[in-house]
Amino acid sequence: MHKNYDFKQAEKEMQNLWKENAIYSFDSNSSNEIYSIDTPPPTVSGSLHIGHIFSYTQAEMIARFKRMQGYNVFYPFGFDDNGLPTERLVEKDEGIIAKNLPRSEFIKKCITTTEKHEKEFKDLWQSLGFSVDWSLQYETINPMVQRISQKSFIKLYEAGKAYMKESPVLWCTECQTSIAQAELETSDKDTTFNHIRFMVGEEGLTIATTRPELLYGCVCLFVNPDDERYKTYIGRNAYVPLYNYSIPILADKKVSLEKGSGVVMCATFGDSTDVEWYETNDLPYRKVILPDGTIDESVPFIGGLKVLAARKQIIKLLAENNLLIESKNITHAVAVHERCGREIEILPSKQWYIDILSNKEMFLKAADKINWYPAQMKNRYTLWVENLKWDWCISRQRYFGVPIPIWYCKQCGKVIPAREEMLPINPVETVPNNPCSCGCNEFIPESSVFDTWATSSVTPQINTKWGEESDISSKFLPMSMRTQAHEIIRTWAFYTIVKSLYHTGEIPWKDIMICGFVLAKKGEKISKSKSNSELSPSVLIENHSADVIRYWAANSRLGTDTIFSIEELSIAKRFITKLWNASKFALSHLHDIDLDADIDLMPVDKWIIERCKQTTFEATRLLNQYEIGSARHEIDEFFWKDLCDYYLEIVKERLYQPEVHGYKERQSAQYALYFCMLSTLKLYAIYVPHITEFIYQEFFIQNESSISIHKLYWNTEIPINEDIIQFGEKLKTIIAETRKYKSEHSLSMKAEIEDVTVMTDGKLADMFKQTIKDIMACCRAKEIKIIQ
Ligand SMILES: [Zn+2]
Numbered sequence: 001m002h003k004n005y006d007f008k009q010a011e012k013e014m015q016n017l018w019k020e021n022a023i024y025s026f027d028s029n030s031s032n033e034i035y036s037i038d039t040p041p042p043t044v045s046g047s048l049h050i051g052h053i054f055s056y057t058q059a060e061m062i063a064r065f066k067r068m069q070g071y072n073v074f075y076p077f078g079f080d081d082n083g084l085p086t087e088r089l090v091e092k093d094e095g096i097i098a099k100n101l102p103r104s105e106f107i108k109k110c111i112t113t114t115e116k117h118e119k120e121f122k123d124l125w126q127s128l129g130f131s132v133d134w135s136l137q138y139e140t141i142n143p144m145v146q147r148i149s150q151k152s153f154i155k156l157y158e159a160g161k162a163y164m165k166e167s168p169v170l171w172c173t174e175c176q177t178s179i180a181q182a183e184l185e186t187s188d189k190d191t192t193f194n195h196i197r198f199m200v201g202e203e204g205l206t207i208a209t210t211r212p213e214l215l216y217g218c219v220c221l222f223v224n225p226d227d228e229r230y231k232t233y234i235g236r237n238a239y240v241p242l243y244n245y246s247i248p249i250l251a252d253k254k255v256s257l258e259k260g261s262g263v264v265m266c267a268t269f270g271d272s273t274d275v276e277w278y279e280t281n282d283l284p285y286r287k288v289i290l291p292d293g294t295i296d297e298s299v300p301f302i303g304g305l306k307v308l309a310a311r312k313q314i315i316k317l318l319a320e321n322n323l324l325i326e327s328k329n330i331t332h333a334v335a336v337h338e339r340c341g342r343e344i345e346i347l348p349s350k351q352w353y354i355d356i357l358s359n360k361e362m363f364l365k366a367a368d369k370i371n372w373y374p375a376q377m378k379n380r381y382t383l384w385v386e387n388l389k390w391d392w393c394i395s396r397q398r399y400f401g402v403p404i405p406i407w408y409c410k411q412c413g414k415v416i417p418a419r420e421e422m423l424p425i426n427p428v429e430t431v432p433n434n435p436c437s438c439g440c441n442e443f444i445p446e447s448s449v450f451d452t453w454a455t456s457s458v459t460p461q462i463n464t465k466w467g468e469e470s471d472i473s474s475k476f477l478p479m480s481m482r483t484q485a486h487e488i489i490r491t492w493a494f495y496t497i498v499k500s501l502y503h504t505g506e507i508p509w510k511d512i513m514i515c516g517f518v519l520a521k522k523g524e525k526i527s528k529s530k531s532n533s534e535l536s537p538s539v540l541i542e543n544h545s546a547d548v549i550r551y552w553a554a555n556s557r558l559g560t561d562t563i564f565s566i567e568e569l570s571i572a573k574r575f576i577t578k579l580w581n582a583s584k585f586a587l588s589h590l591h592d593i594d595l596d597a598d599i600d601l602m603p604v605d606k607w608i609i610e611r612c613k614q615t616t617f618e619a620t621r622l623l624n625q626y627e628i629g630s631a632r633h634e635i636d637e638f639f640w641k642d643l644c645d646y647y648l649e650i651v652k653e654r655l656y657q658p659e660v661h662g663y664k665e666r667q668s669a670q671y672a673l674y675f676c677m678l679s680t681l682k683l684y685a686i687y688v689p690h691i692t693e694f695i696y697q698e699f700f701i702q703n704e705s706s707i708s709i710h711k712l713y714w715n716t717e718i719p720i721n722e723d724i725i726q727f728g729e730k731l732k733t734i735i736a737e738t739r740k741y742k743s744e745h746s747l748s749m750k751a752e753i754e755d756v757t758v759m760t761d762g763k764l765a766d767m768f769k770q771t772i773k774d775i776m777a778c779c780r781a782k783e784i785k786i787i788q
């Protein structure tokens with residue numbers, strides 16, 4: 001056996017061994033039950049950080065666990081490499097701005113940049129020993145995925161679930177694209193709350209607003225019908241200050257009686273309530289803000305200005321004209337775009353949507369059919385669905401994405417979707433096969449692309465090659481498990497459920513495993529866009545080993561956040577050393593083991609085997625609940641305490657000195673040691689796959705039928721012998737008491753003592769009698785007295 005464990009060499013060697021023998025390949029010929037995993041394709045938008053390692057590693061351990069339970073594990077991996085996040089990365093990397101380049105040139109740059117990053121990502125996962133079947137890799141921009149994504153859209157269009165509409169949409173003036181409700185974040189901003197005087201006849205009516213620059217967009221005022229102060233105003237007209245045009249005063253119970261002045265202005269568009277009023281009251285649209293965030297030239301006083309400058313200007317004018325009653329500084333929460341932090345506007349625009357609002361009940365019911373781990377994560381989903389206000393806007397006015405496979409007839413405007421056999425297509429570069437039903441043969445292509453979620457929401461279909469020649473979806477769907485972070489429940493989990501229900505009427509997966517975050521410091525999330533992760537994962541692996549990082553990643557309860565620091569790794573390092581030393585000791589006594597010998601197990605040996613089975617049983621139970629951390633703690637408890645602290649100390653002399661303790665007795669210890677050491681390695685194999693494989697290859701392989709420890713199954717016998725466990729616990733107490741006695745009397749642990757008295761009931765007495773020699777050796781006692 002190697003003297004030392006050199007992780008730098010060993011980890012590479014083990015990874016090569018797995019690769020050469022295709023240890024983790026999905027076996028399509030196997031009759032074993034399939035366990036399929038829907039893994040999040042990481043967004044190619046920067047470098048991976050320790051937070052990714054944390055969550056992806058936890059899911060990877062589940063793949064290993066299921067494999068060792070005898071499942072035929074289907075574990076693909078993908079990259080989400082198009083859309084706004086990727087475009088922003090390319091713009092940053094290359095120092096360019098997409099809109100200043102020809103579209104095709106920009107896309108070329110996107111492809112080279114994403115390829116480079118994807119290679120880095122893959123190298124990192126491989127250096128962590130991920131048991132992914134890389135032959136199942138996909139990228140969300142590759143032709144097959146584009147085809148599946150476009151097909152999903154066309155099917156939804158044909159079913160009336162996808163529709164195009166000109167209506168107010170959430171708009172980012174920085175990225176200059178529509179966005180979905182799920183891409184909003186709230187952020188606290190300083191602004192002013194302005195009390196402004198409108199005129200109704202000769203009387204002044206005060207309204208309060210944070211957006212006075214929208215005055216020119218004001219289309220009516222609203223009061224609460226129950227508000228005694230304003231009842232008489234309902235149905236009259238008011239004049240907009242500065243602009244002096246007339247608008248109606250309407251009633252709506254939504255207007256708060258307490259907030260502001262009790263009168264609110266409805267402008268196109270300040271917020272989602274304005275949109276609702278605009279739609280339900282059939283109000284006119286008055287254009288103020290343009291897609292690039294400037295004020296339309298036609299707006300008096302502020303045309304051409306940016307929003308903030310326009311706001312300042314209007315407040316100044318109102319004050320000069322005695323129309324500003326009060327302007328108070330406040331901090332309030334506003335909706336911003338999560339990618340760039342810019343405050344969101346609402347602009348009318350022609351966009352494609354997927355209808356989600358009319359099926360909320362169905363989406364809520366689907367959540368009940370899915371097993372959520374941890375269970376409380378379901379609430380986040382439910383809350384999100386219950387509070388949805390917008391249909392899912394899937395079109396984006398960007399460049400690098402899956403094109404929307406649609407044309408519009410130039411003559412009659414009819415929507416003409418691409419035929420399935422043409423997919424994937426880019427409507428900008430091709431034309432429909434047939435003329436429009438009106439006879440026209442000229443078409444306007446849709447130039448928008450899909451939002452990335454529109455594609456990543458079909459990962460179960462992508463994984464199972466839905467509608468492709470090698471379609472395996474009928475056998476695989478619903479998939480066994482989806483793993484993901486909690487922050488994307490409202491996007492990825494939700495949209496995947498939507499698409500799956502619309503396409504198959506079924507849930508996309510049976511289980512969903514939700515991982516936590518790694519925090520940099522209290523309350524802060526380590527994010528690639530915030531670059532506060534000083535230590536890159538590849539440097540961490542190089543300096544501390546993949547196994548150490550992995551062991552650390554399995555420290556907490558599922559779904560909980562954790563904090564990372566280098567000091568956190570010391571526990572993992574101590575563990576690796578302990579595992580190596582314990583194995584080295586065990587192996588030095590196992591070289592002459594005869595596995596076919598007829599063995600009469602001694603009580604201590606029976607006990608450690610039973611404890612080992614008990615540990616396996618409990619770890620299996622926890623891992624079936626995706627509790628990687630709790631399972632590891634269970635195994636640690638067995639390994640450090642029962643196996644190392646007690647058992648190895650008890651049988652040491654029996655192993656070294658068969659001439660004193662007997663040859664049969666030594667064989668019994670060898671048998672137990674072999675069983676427990678191999679079982680322990682198998683349990684830890686899911687956490688630290690490299691060192692466990694290395695030790696397996698050093699010795700166990702010669703007696704086992706498998707070329708890799710990762711192809712072995714866990715021993716899932718149910719532990720039943722309660723008496724032997726009780727005996728072991730009592731034996732541990734006796735040894736602990738003796739150790740305590742010695743240290744309290746300043747004696748060395750090797751010091752000899754006169755006697756040890758064991759008080760026991762009849763049930764265990766026999767076992768203790770058979771263990772006298774072991775106790776004598778371990779406690780260095782001249783005599784063992786057993787009193788019943
Ligand atoms: Zn933006």
Ligand SMILES: [Zn+2]
Binds near residue numbers: 409413440
């Ligand atoms: Zn037509």
